[in-house]
Every structure is written in C-alpha cells, then in structure tokens.
Amino acid sequence: MDSMQDLAEWIAVDWDTSYLRVWMMGPDGLPFAQDSSDKGIASLAQGAFESALLELVDPYLASDHVTPVICTGMVGAREGWLEAPYVATPCAPPSGQSAVTPACTDPRLSVHILPGVKQMSPPDVMRGEAAKIAGVLSSQPDFDGILCLAGTHTKWVHISAGEIVSFQTCITGEIFALLSQQSVLRHTVTSTGWDQGSFLTGVANAMDRPQAFAAQLFGMHAAELLLDTPADAARARLSGLLIGLELAGTKPYWLGRHVAILGVNDVAAHYRIALAEQGIQAEMLESIDFTLAGLTSAYSGYKGANT
Amino acid sequence: MDSMQDLAEWIAVDWDTSYLRVWMMGPDGLPFAQDSSDKGIASLAQGAFESALLELVDPYLASDHVTPVICTGMVGAREGWLEAPYVATPCAPPSGQSAVTPACTDPRLSVHILPGVKQMSPPDVMRGEAAKIAGVLSSQPDFDGILCLAGTHTKWVHISAGEIVSFQTCITGEIFALLSQQSVLRHTVTSTGWDQGSFLTGVANAMDRPQAFAAQLFGMHAAELLLDTPADAARARLSGLLIGLELAGTKPYWLGRHVAILGVNDVAAHYRIALAEQGIQAEMLESIDFTLAGLTSAYSGYKGANT
Numbered sequence: 001m002d003s004m005q006d007l008a009e010w011i012a013v014d015w016d017t018s019y020l021r022v023w024m025m026g027p028d029g030l031p032f033a034q035d036s037s038d039k040g041i042a043s044l045a046q047g048a049f050e051s052a053l054l055e056l057v058d059p060y061l062a063s064d065h066v067t068p069v070i071c072t073g074m075v076g077a078r079e080g081w082l083e084a085p086y087v088a089t090p091c092a093p094p095s096g097q098s099a100v101t102p103a104c105t106d107p108r109l110s111v112h113i114l115p116g117v118k119q120m121s122p123p124d125v126m127r128g129e130a131a132k133i134a135g136v137l138s139s140q141p142d143f144d145g146i147l148c149l150a151g152t153h154t155k156w157v158h159i160s161a162g163e164i165v166s167f168q169t170c171i172t173g174e175i176f177a178l179l180s181q182q183s184v185l186r187h188t189v190t191s192t193g194w195d196q197g198s199f200l201t202g203v204a205n206a207m208d209r210p211q212a213f214a215a216q217l218f219g220m221h222a223a224e225l226l227l228d229t230p231a232d233a234a235r236a237r238l239s240g241l242l243i244g245l246e247l248a249g250t251k252p253y254w255l256g257r258h259v260a261i262l263g264v265n266d267v268a269a270h271y272r273i274a275l276a277e278q279g280i281q282a283e284m285l286e287s288i289d290f291t292l293a294g295l296t297s298a299y300s301g302y303k304g305a306n307t
Numbered sequence: 308m309d310s311m312q313d314l315a316e317w318i319a320v321d322w323d324t325s326y327l328r329v330w331m332m333g334p335d336g337l338p339f340a341q342d343s344s345d346k347g348i349a350s351l352a353q354g355a356f357e358s359a360l361l362e363l364v365d366p367y368l369a370s371d372h373v374t375p376v377i378c379t380g381m382v383g384a385r386e387g388w389l390e391a392p393y394v395a396t397p398c399a400p401p402s403g404q405s406a407v408t409p410a411c412t413d414p415r416l417s418v419h420i421l422p423g424v425k426q427m428s429p430p431d432v433m434r435g436e437a438a439k440i441a442g443v444l445s446s447q448p449d450f451d452g453i454l455c456l457a458g459t460h461t462k463w464v465h466i467s468a469g470e471i472v473s474f475q476t477c478i479t480g481e482i483f484a485l486l487s488q489q490s491v492l493r494h495t496v497t498s499t500g501w502d503q504g505s506f507l508t509g510v511a512n513a514m515d516r517p518q519a520f521a522a523q524l525f526g527m528h529a530a531e532l533l534l535d536t537p538a539d540a541a542r543a544r545l546s547g548l549l550i551g552l553e554l555a556g557t558k559p560y561w562l563g564r565h566v567a568i569l570g571v572n573d574v575a576a577h578y579r580i581a582l583a584e585q586g587i588q589a590e591m592l593e594s595i596d597f598t599l600a601g602l603t604s605a606y607s608g609y610k611g612a613n614t
Contacts (some may be wrong), residue, residue, distance in 0.1 A: 078532075086533075121530035122522075134405060153491070169529070170521035171491060178485040184460070184478060210518035211555035214477035215429075218460060220475070222430035225385075226393075248518030 131251025135293030202240020403609025441599030452565030509547020
C-alpha cells in the first residue's frame with residue numbers, strides 16, 4: 001500500500017560524470033527527500049542506468065501511474081544513457097519539452113533527459129550548466145549580463161533576453177589540479193594555505209604577459225629552490241597565474257559588463273577578488289541550488305505541455 | 308688480477324631523476340663500455356647511491372688506485388647524493404674543479420658531482436643541461452647565440468664568449484603530457500599520428516592570442532564533439548598551441564638570433580618547424596651525445612688541476 005506522503009510528484013536528477021543526485025519533489029514544488037550515489041556515468045555500462053536510478057528512487061514511485069523524472073548532466077552525452085542532441089546558441093536553456101526519453105523496463109518511470117547547449121563558432125558545449133542557467137533565470141528572469149559558472153571547467157555565459165547568447169569554457173581548474181598535484185610543481189605547491197598578495201601578483205603577471213605562462217610556472221619551482229618561497233605563496237601564485245591567464249582571455253566577456261559568479265566554494269571567491277582588481281564588482285550567486293531550480297523550471301514546461 | 312683492457316681511466320656518469328647512465332672511458336678519451344640502470348635519484352634513499360653506482364662500474368675499477376668518476380644531473384640536487392651548490396649566471400658551464408665530492412666507502416672511487424647553474428632574476432635553475440652546454444662548447448667554442456634544449460622542460464639559453472649569459476625554462480612538454488593523457492582532452496588526443504597543418508595553425512593561434520590558451524583547449528574538446536576533428540589533428544593542434552605559447556613567451560630569446568636546437572626526437576623537429584614559420588632557420592645539433600662530451604670536457608679540467 002502506498003502512503004501518499006512518501007510518493008514523489010516528480011523526481012529531479014543531476015547525473016554527471018562522477019555522481020548521481022536525486023530529489024523527490026512534493027506537490028508544493030519543494031523536495032521532501034534527497035539522495036545521492038557515486039554511480040556517475042563514467043562508472044556505468046549501457047543497460048545499467050535504469051537500475052542505478054531505481055536504487056535511489058524506487059520507494060518514492062507510485063505503483064498505479066508513471067512518475068516523471070527530469071535529468072540534467074552528462075547522462076545526456078554520447079557516452080551517457082541516451083544522447084540528448086545539443087540545442088544551438090542563441091537559445092533559451094533547454095526545457096522539458098526538448099528532452100529525450102530513454103526506454104525504461106519499469107512501467108512506473110517516465111525519464112526525460114534535458115539536452116545540452118552547443119556553440120558552433122568558436123566550438124563550445126555545456127550540459128549540466130544549462131540547468132543551472134535555467135535556475136538563475138527562474139529567479140531573475142530579466143538577468144542581462146555575464147554568468148561566470150566557476151569550477152573545474154569554468155564557463156563564461158552571456159545572457160540576454162532570457163537566452164544564452166554565447167559562452168566560453170576554460171579548463172583552468174583542471175590545469176590547476178594537474179599542475180599542483182602531478183607536475184614538477186607538486187614539490188612547490190605543498191600547502192593548502194592561501195596568500196592573497198601572491199594570488200593578486202600572479203593574476204597581474206599573467207594578465208600583463210599571458211605568453212610567459214610556461215616560463216612563470218618553472219620560475220615558481222626555481223624560486224622555491226633559490227629563495228625559499230613559502231608554500232602558501234606558491235599555491236596562491238599558481239592559482240593567480242591561471243585565473244589571470246583566463247581573465248586575459250575572457251576580457252570580451254567581463255570588461256564593462258554586469259557579472260554574476262555562481263559557485264559556493266573558494267574558487268568562486270578567487271574569481272570575485274581577481275575581477276574586483278580589474279574594477280568589476282561581481283554579484284555572488286550562492287544561496288540556492290541552481291541545478292534543482294533549473295530542473296524545477298524544466299518540469300514546469302513539461303507539465304504544462306502534458307496536462 | 309686486473310686486465311689493463313678492462314679498466315677505466317675515468318668514468319662519466321649522467322644521473323638524473325629516473326635513470327643512471329655510465330660510460331667507461333679509455334686513455335684515448337673515448338668510452339670502451341657503457342651501461343645504465345633505472346636507479347635514478349627518485350628511487351634511491353640516502354646511503355644507497357654508492358652501491359647503485361658500483362653495480363654498474365665495479366668490474367672496471369683498478370684495485371691499486373682511485374678512479375675518478377665525474378657526475379652530472381639531479382644527483383647534485385638537494386634530494387640527490389650530495390648537494391652541489393649552483394653557480395650563478397653569467398658563468399661558464401661548471402667544470403670538474405667546481406665539483407663536490409661525496410665520501411665513498413669503497414677506496415677505489417673518487418666521485419665528483421658537477422654543480423648546476425642558477426639565475427637569480429627571473430629565478431631559474433639547471434643541472435644536467437649545463438653538461439650538455441659544455442659539450443656543445445667543446446665542439447663549438449665560439450658558439451654565440453641561443454641554444455634551445457628541447458625536452459620535457461625546454462631550456463632557452465643565451466651563450467656568448469663561452470658563458471651562459473641567461474636562460475629560461477618552459478615546462479611545455481610536461482604540460483603536453485598531462486593534458487593529453489589526463490585531462491578532458493585525453494578523449495580527444497587519442498592518436499600518435501601527426502597533422503602538420505593543424506600544428507602550424509595551433510602555433511599561429513597561440514602566438515596571436517596567448518591569453519586564449521585555456522579556452523582554446525576546451526575548444527578542441529568541443530570541436531571533436533561537434534565537428535568530428537580527426538585525432539591526428541588534435542594531437543598536433545595541442546602541441547602547436549603549447550609550442551606557440553612558449554614561442555610567444557620566449558621571443559626575446561629567439562627573435563633575430565642564431566638558434567641551435569639540441570635534441571634528437573620529434574619534439575626538436577617541432578620546434579624547428581615552428582621557428583621556421585617565424586623566419587628563424589635553426590641549426591639542429593643531434594649527431595653526438597653532448598652530455599658525454601660535456602663530462603669529458605669537465606674531466607679535462609679536473610685532470611689538468613690534479614696532475
């Protein structure tokens with residue numbers, strides 16, 4: 001016997017390379033339960049997606065009707081559950097109506113995977129970030145400016161009139177992780193501490209002479225050998241050089257624009273500080289889970305079309 | 308009983324992070340035997356250096372007198388056998404007279420470790436490369452111009468009047484390995500093939516807009532998803548972007564100068580081609596082992612001072 005209180009009206013899913021997160025949504029539009037697992041798409045073979053999902057959501061499915069499940073993330077990539085073809089810019093963040101629906105064995109499931117967004121020139125792509133953008137637009141429908149989605153692959157997104165006009169992805173965070181953990185600099189960047197002055201000097205050096213990047217990296221190693229640079233300074237300098245190089249390359253995005261940074265961790269704060277030095281006072285968007293907000297917005301579109 | 312033919316007059320040693328190479332030198336100044344092992348300094352604890360060396364050279368040591376052993380490489384680093392303090396630029400490549408001598412248990416050994424070279428501003432260091440430079444100068448004493456020592460950490464070295472005037476190290480090769488094998492680009496750079504046009508486009512793009520580096524990297528990934536770029540093109544483009552970024556940063560070294568590239572592998576050829584596009588016809592130095600030539604030159608200095 002189903003207890004009404006335990007059943008989801010619909011289920012929101014953020015399914016990326018290394019994780020699976022689900023929210024059980026009530027009739028009030030809010031989640032009454034949530035769960036997660038490490039069954040990201042990189043760990044799943046074809047045919048294993050439905051059972052990975054059911055492991056988390058089974059108890060919340062009604063037995064007498066289908067429950068919509070709205071998914072975002074790499075689950076819609078070529079190597080995911082079912083490829084959800086990209087929508088091309090300029091475009092609104094993909095809604096539930098443009099989702100693809102993988103066939104499910106369990107008759108209680110109706111799964112919808114949101115497409116990503118592509119830009120043909122210069123080539124660029126996003127998937128889970130599109131839901132975050134939809135989430136921002138659901139709370140600020142008139143947002144006009146630049147969203148900086150700070151993370152491993154930071155995305156700079158120009159938003160106007162409810163649409164993604166253009167965007168640019170920089171793999172700055174990934175380069176930072178590789179250099180600090182696996183390059184010759186792993187002996188130099190040994191602290192988790194932070195030195196603000198070294199960060200800002202790194203930003204300024206890279207913006208002034210972005211072409212000196214590869215030499216400045218070895219220079220950090222040499223400075224540690226010759227000058228005994230403190231480890232805190234090295235970590236902050238490496239971050240500063242990388243964020244400075246990125247800011248030099250994304251200047252058309254942020255110069256003279258309204259910028260909002262989306263991110264809850266230290267990285268977002270580092271972007272804010274670096275931009276402030278360039279005279280840009282960025283708005284910080286960090287109070288809510290924008291992926292859930294975006295999935296909720298997509299579900300509204302789906303529901304509107306199916307009722 | 309020692310057979311004269313089997314004894315070394317001296318022994319040349321190239322001992323770096325991941326390998327140990329030895330040459331047994333005859334009275335004619337040429338090696339009559341050589342050997343190597345994987346006992347690089349990264350694999351050796353303090354106290355294990357002498358035995359690692361003896362494993363390779365023991366049969367060639369005379370029992371009634373000491374045999375000089377001249378070493379270059381990271382064996383002279385802080386984490387090596389015995390730290391050989393850096394000589395500061397401008398300076399000639401360190402000779403045998405400036406070597407440090409670790410204490411040995413075996414009375415047949417007289418070990419000499421050549422110092423590295425440091426530059427205080429901007430900070431930079433070299434160790435084994437100094438012996439290579441000595442080797443070049445032993446065959447071209449009047450060399451005046453730029454040596455490009457192409458490799459994992461490429462060094463650009465200004466040589467004049469027999470001295471190292473200044474130098475700059477770029478960790479381009481290390482970044483290439485990390486990005487192609489471990490970043491999001493590992494799915495894009497899957498071939499060992501080579502596409503010259505893509506390489507040259509990458510060089511030109513990075514020299515024109517070095518600040519766009521981090522965005523151009525993700526652009527390669529996106530281009531593969533959206534445009535099905537061939538894998539050969541991706542590998543060459545990544546190399547081109549990295550070497551282009553390096554050339555943009557090292558322009559004061561090569562622009563309008565005589566450049567000689569030292570290196571025997573594909574990487575050296577890539578630098579040659581990239582420089583040729585900038586109007587620099589670099590000389591290729593690849594016929595002999597310059598490390599051995601440099602150690603021989605250092606031994607001559609040692610011998611002159613000790614006989």
